[in-house]
Amino acid sequence: MKRRLLLAGLLLSGCERDPWYLPASSARLANDGGSAVAMANPYTRDAQAIAEGKRLFRWYNCAGCHAAGGGGMGVALMDERWRYGADDRAIYASIVDGRPNGMPAFGARLSEDQAWRLAAYVRTMNGGPNLAVAPSRADDLRASEPEARREPRAASDD
Amino acid sequence: MLLLRRPALRQRVLGLLLSSTALFITAAAADVGDEWPMATGDYANTRYSSLAEIDTSNVQRLVEIARRPTGAERGHEAAPLVIGDRLYLITPWPNDVLAFDLRRADLPLAWRYAPAPDAAAQGVACCDVVSRGLGYAQGLVIVATLDAQAIAVDAATGTERWRTPLGDFRSGETITMAPTIVGDLALIGNSGGEFGVRGWLKALDVASGAVRWEAYSTGPDRDVRLGPAFRPFYASDRGIDLGVRTWPGDAWQHGGGNVWGFLAYDPALDLVFHGTANPGPWNPDQRPGDNKWTSGVFARRPATGEAVWFYQWSPHDLHDYDGVNENVLVELPIGGALRAVLLHPDRNGYLYVLDRATGQVLSADPFVEINTSRGVDLASGRLLYDDAKTPRSGEMTRDICPASPGAKDWQPAAWSPRTRLLYLPHQQLCQDARTYPASHVPGTPFLGATVVMEGSREGRGRFTAWDPVARRIAWQRRERFPVWSGALATAGDLVFYATMDGEFKALDAHDGELLWSHRLHAGSVGQPVAYRAPDGHEYIAILAGVGGWAGNVVAGDLDRRDGSGGGGFVAAMRDLPAPSDRRGALYVFGLPR
Numbered sequence: 001m002k003r004r005l006l007l008a009g010l011l012l013s014g015c016e017r018d019p020w021y022l023p024a025s026s027a028r029l030a031n032d033g034g035s036a037v038a039m040a041n042p043y044t045r046d047a048q049a050i051a052e053g054k055r056l057f058r059w060y061n062c063a064g065c066h067a068a069g070g071g072g073m074g075v076a077l078m079d080e081r082w083r084y085g086a087d088d089r090a091i092y093a094s095i096v097d098g099r100p101n102g103m104p105a106f107g108a109r110l111s112e113d114q115a116w117r118l119a120a121y122v123r124t125m126n127g128g129p130n131l132a133v134a135p136s137r138a139d140d141l142r143a144s145e146p147e148a149r150r151e152p153r154a155a156s157d158d
Numbered sequence: 159m160l161l162l163r164r165p166a167l168r169q170r171v172l173g174l175l176l177s178s179t180a181l182f183i184t185a186a187a188a189d190v191g192d193e194w195p196m197a198t199g200d201y202a203n204t205r206y207s208s209l210a211e212i213d214t215s216n217v218q219r220l221v222e223i224a225r226r227p228t229g230a231e232r233g234h235e236a237a238p239l240v241i242g243d244r245l246y247l248i249t250p251w252p253n254d255v256l257a258f259d260l261r262r263a264d265l266p267l268a269w270r271y272a273p274a275p276d277a278a279a280q281g282v283a284c285c286d287v288v289s290r291g292l293g294y295a296q297g298l299v300i301v302a303t304l305d306a307q308a309i310a311v312d313a314a315t316g317t318e319r320w321r322t323p324l325g326d327f328r329s330g331e332t333i334t335m336a337p338t339i340v341g342d343l344a345l346i347g348n349s350g351g352e353f354g355v356r357g358w359l360k361a362l363d364v365a366s367g368a369v370r371w372e373a374y375s376t377g378p379d380r381d382v383r384l385g386p387a388f389r390p391f392y393a394s395d396r397g398i399d400l401g402v403r404t405w406p407g408d409a410w411q412h413g414g415g416n417v418w419g420f421l422a423y424d425p426a427l428d429l430v431f432h433g434t435a436n437p438g439p440w441n442p443d444q445r446p447g448d449n450k451w452t453s454g455v456f457a458r459r460p461a462t463g464e465a466v467w468f469y470q471w472s473p474h475d476l477h478d479y480d481g482v483n484e485n486v487l488v489e490l491p492i493g494g495a496l497r498a499v500l501l502h503p504d505r506n507g508y509l510y511v512l513d514r515a516t517g518q519v520l521s522a523d524p525f526v527e528i529n530t531s532r533g534v535d536l537a538s539g540r541l542l543y544d545d546a547k548t549p550r551s552g553e554m555t556r557d558i559c560p561a562s563p564g565a566k567d568w569q570p571a572a573w574s575p576r577t578r579l580l581y582l583p584h585q586q587l588c589q590d591a592r593t594y595p596a597s598h599v600p601g602t603p604f605l606g607a608t609v610v611m612e613g614s615r616e617g618r619g620r621f622t623a624w625d626p627v628a629r630r631i632a633w634q635r636r637e638r639f640p641v642w643s644g645a646l647a648t649a650g651d652l653v654f655y656a657t658m659d660g661e662f663k664a665l666d667a668h669d670g671e672l673l674w675s676h677r678l679h680a681g682s683v684g685q686p687v688a689y690r691a692p693d694g695h696e697y698i699a700i701l702a703g704v705g706g707w708a709g710n711v712v713a714g715d716l717d718r719r720d721g722s723g724g725g726g727f728v729a730a731m732r733d734l735p736a737p738s739d740r741r742g743a744l745y746v747f748g749l750p751r
Contacts, residue, residue, distance in 0.1 A: 061596070064352070064603025065281070070720025070728055072710065073284060073352075073603065079717050102281015104328075104601050141554060141592040143610045143721035143729060150719075 041088040043120035047133040053121025054135050054147075056114055060106060068144050069125040074103065077125040078150060091119040127151045194687040197237035197291030197336035198570065199646075201423040202487040205572035206647045207688035211696035212749060213650030217664045217674045220747050223697065224265045225679075228742040229254060232713040233705020235288040235568070237336065237644065237685035238744065239299075240699075243692045244268060244313065246294070247701065247744060251280055251287035251304045255311060258744070260691045265746065269316030271301075279305035279327040282601065283334070284352040284725070285707035286714065290420070290568070291336030291685070293344055295364045300344045302333040308346055308362055320367035324348070324360055329600045331355045338421040340430060340460040343370060347417025347432065351480065352725075354412030354438040354604035357452070361463060371463035375415030375434040375451050376401045382451060383463045390467045391517040392539035394448065404447035412598050413445065414438035415452035419482030420570055422500065427515055429457045429466060431500060433482035436475050439596040440562075441606030443551040448473040453481040455502065457517065467517035471504045472541055476548055477530060477591070478562035478607075479505040484570050485514075486580060490627055492520055501626055503571060503582050505564020506541060508534060511626055523629045525622060526565040526586050530558055549593040549607065561589035561611045562726065563640070563707060570685060572645035572653060577667045579623040579632050581653045585640030585708070586620055587613040587730055609726035613640075618730060621645075621655055623670060633670040639734060640708045644685035646698070656682035658704055659735055662745070678702040678745060680737035683709055695748060703742025704734070712736045 043049035057063055065071075069078030084090050084099060095115050098105030106115070124134035127150035134147035192209075199205040212220060228234065230249035239246045245258045245265070253275055257268040280287050283304060293300035298310040298319060306325035311318055324346065325331035330353025338345045347359040357375035362368065374381040379388075382401050390396055397403070402410055416435040423430050437445055437452035454470035472479045485500040490511070492499070499520065502510040507528040511520045522534035530547045534540070549555045566584035573580050589611040596606030619637030624630075639658040646654040651667045658681040664674040681704030688698050705713030710724040711731045721729030 058594070059597060061599055061602035061604070063608070064605050067716075067723040067728075068720045070717040070723025071714060072716065072724045073281060073714075076715065076717035076720070076723065078720060081715075098278075101277050102279070104278075104281065109599065140594075141590060141608045141610055141722065143608070143723075143726075144719050 039089045039092060041092070041116050041120050041123070043116055044088070044123065045130055045133055046120065049117045050121050050124055050133055051135055053117035053119070054139070056118050057121055060109065062118070068138070068140070070144065077122055078144070079126060088119060088123070091122050092116065095119060192690040193242075194238065194240040194689050195294060196239070196338065197685065198420050198422070198484070199687070201425065203420055203422045203484045203570070204486060204488070204575070204647070205570060205645060206574055208649045209688050209690055209696040210649035212648065212652065212698065214652060214666050214673060216749060217650070217652055219749055220664065220674055220676070220698070221750050222676065222745060223263060223748045224744075224746040226258065226265055226267070226744045228256065228701070228703070228744060230703070230742050231740045232703065233286040233288045233683050233709055234701035234703035234742040235290050235683050235685070235706055236701060237291040238687055238699050238701065239292050239294055240687065240689035241294050241313065245699065246292055246299055246313070248289045248292050248301060249742060250289055250703070250705065251275060251283070253289055253301065253303045255292065255299060255301055255316070257313070257316060271311050271316040271318065273301060273303050273307070273309050275303040275305035275307065276327060279332055282327055282330045282350065282353060283332050284349070286705040286710050288334050288706055290334055293337030293339045295339040295342070295344065298364060300337040300339065300364065302335065302337050302346050304332050304334065306331050306333050306348065308337065308344065308367060310364070310367060322362060322367040322369065329353065329355060330602070335418045336420065338423070339364065340423050343460060345421055345430065345460070349416050349418040351414035351416045351435045351438055352603050352605060353601065354414060354598050355416060356411060356413060357415035357417050357434055359417040359432055359463070361460070373458065373463040373465070374401070375417065376405070376410040376413040378402055382465065383458070384465050387459070388465045388467070391469065394473070394538065394540070395450070395468050395470065400448070400450040404450045406446055409445050412438055412604060413449060413452060417482065419568065420484040422485045422487050423460065424487055424498070424514060427498070428459060429514070430460045431455060431457055431485045431514065433480070433485070435480035435482050436478045439604045439606040440478050441551060441593040441596055442474060442476050442549060443593065444595065444606060445474070449475065453479055455481060455485060457514070469512065469517045469519065469539060471510070472506050476543065477558060479564055481505070483566060483568070486571060486573050487514060488573060492627070501573070501580055503566045503580070503584070505560065505566065506531065507560050507565040509624055509626065521629055525582065525624060525631065526584070526620070527559055528565070530560070549591050551593050551595060554590065554592045556590045557588050558591055559588040561587040562609055563587065567642070567707065569642050569683070570644040572647040574647040574653070574667050576649065576651060578627070579625055579667065581645040581647055582620070582622045582624055583641035583643055583645050583655050584620050584622065585613065585618050587611050587618055587640070589726060608722050610721045611726045611730040613730045619657070635665070635670055639731070642683040642706050642708045643700070646686040646688060648688050654686040654698060656684060656686065656700055656702070658683065658709055660702070660737065662686075662700060676747065679739050679743060680704050681709060681712075681734070698747045700745055701742060702745060703740070704737065709734065
């Protein structure tokens with residue numbers, strides 16, 4: 001929580017930081033959503049960061065529960081149902097703070113940057129919002145269509 | 159005899175003796191077959207009922223007497239208990255316990271107890287949020303919750319008496335097994351092999367809930383309770399601290415070997431038999447060595463937990479072949495003598511016959527198609543792996559048979575002393591696997607493997623009658639889906655099981671002929687039981703509500719497009735129908751009056 005407040009504070013103050021460490025900026029946020037969303041994912045259109053997110057998805061054992069998106073111990077992430085919301089903030093919060101029905105909090109194990117990369121990858125698991133930046137091949141035993149070949153999500157979710 | 163000491167039954171037997179039906183009842187009144195006092199039916203794990211009112215001549219007339227909702231969804235794997243004039247059941251998470259009054263045909267609810275386990279425990283249940291049943295002793299119903307607590311509830315009133323936390327679910331530790339009562343102890347083990355949780359079995363004092371002893375499945379001998387009494391039959395199980403030395407570094411500390419199957423007890427030998435589950439992680443390259451004492455079976459003294467012998471079904475397990483399947487205690491004529499043996503259908507595909515006093519393997523025969531091994535060497539006791547199917551980190555291994563749930567998973571077998579056949583609910587599945595290094599992050603899965611299962615369209619399920627003396631299949635039926643329910647055998651020469659697409663079936667125990675089938679509202683992965691109600695008549699009960707590992711595609715609303723979902727089971731279960739009503743229910747069947 002402290003971590004998120006700090007991040008929000010940095011965003012509100014609009015200070016620019018090394019993009020690798022804290023790539024979000026208030027200017028970008030305004031351009032992307034134009035909404036009151038406190039946090040938008042800077043990596044939503046970054047194919048390299050999304051590929052890195054996919055690697056982290058296995059490294060932190062996310063795949064052990066969510067598989068390649070079909071779910072298992074954890075919910076499916078490749079379908080249209082988002083129990084806690086499909087927006088960047090909700091996905092980031094799920095990863096960092098956890099959720100009451102079993103999603104553990106990874107905030108103490110991940111850097112903020114890693115969490116954003118993971119969140120950006122998770123948003124590609126059901127196809128959208130940007131098919132062009134979604135991974136197009138499986139690094140593993142192929143048991144489903146790669147992310148870039150899944151049904152794109154409705155544009156309104158972007 | 160044991161049961162007559164219980165006041166409720168004594169009172170009932172007395173009442174029946176005084177009633178007009180006394181003559182009919184007296185003969186069977188002392189028979190434990192009237193009740194279903196533990197999940198396994200009896201200590202020998204036979205799941206055999208000596209009741210014979212429902213038999214091969216009248217089972218066609220069997221009708222649904224009662225259907226009561228449980229209030230829970232997902233996989234209902236528990237066995238109902240019947241003690242006196244009550245039927246007790248436990249639901250999947252949130253593990254509510256319900257007591258029904260058997261004195262009335264409509265089974266009114268006597269009480270409902272809600273232990274309120276932590277919702278977050280759902281996230282660390284590898285194979286659906288199941289419970290496999292309750293224990294009963296001293297007027298207490300013994301409950302184990304998914305968030306790893308043991309609780310005693312007053313059987314008469316449903317009032318909580320004590321509560322003992324046994325583990326930390328935030329590290330991935332859960333409890334799904336049915337507590338087993340031996341003497342004044344409740345024996346309960348943990349689940350969590352998919353999280354690298356170190357396996358244990360604990361003995362709790364039934365009256366107080368205090369932990370009397372605990373025995374780990376990995377680590378130093380003192381933790382495993384190996385002392386002077388420990389005399390394993392095979393040389394590979396002898397040595398100091400093998401639970402440490404057969405692992406690299408401190409890998410034993412998150413090495414699995416959980417204890418979540420059904421326990422058996424032999425009062426004559428005073429030995430409790432329990433299996434140990436798979437080692438962690440699944441990727442075998444990360445744990446060179448035999449990985450004692452995982453994927454094997456212990457014989458222990460119930461009073462102290464001391465081990466007397468151990469045998470390892472799958473040393474250095476390669477495919478998630480847990481060793482927790484039930485051990486059925488029977489006496490068999492072998493080599494001209496009657497021997498006290500245990501029958502064990504393992505996930506690795508072999509039907510083992512062991513001398514239960516010593517742990518010697520007398521025979522081990524395949525009961526499905528196996529390509530992961532070439533047999534069991536009876537001289538050394540070793541499973542002979544086929545290297546072609548050994549997963550190697552970063553590589554793909556195709557067509558591994560049987561798949562990770564094995565030739566048979568948790569779904570318990572039944573034994574009939576009349577036919578001398580072992581009735582196995584099970585599956586025939588193969589899989590592809592790719593392994594990779596897994597990082598141990600407590601509370602997250604510790605696997606290092608992606609698997610994708612496959613079964614033939616004609617039938618992934620099997621119901622097999624096995625003749626352990628002739629060492630062959632006597633007869634077999636195929637089912638579309640894995641048979642994930644337990645089996646029940648009765649003195650009416652019937653065997654019962656249920657299917658994941660919702661048929662409850664009765665077969666002729668001699669030849670497997672289908673004699674009766676009943677459509678349930680949902681698929682069943684329950685354990686059928688038989689009992690005699692206070693009205694003097696025989697009834698058959700089972701829970702319906704599809705789920706478990708095999709049914710998680712429905713229970714967990716998994717996306718069927720990803721075959722690796724649900725631990726790779728989705729690929730083999732894409733066509734499992736979702737019931738329109740997902741709520742679980744208790745069904746009771748009897749003959750019409």
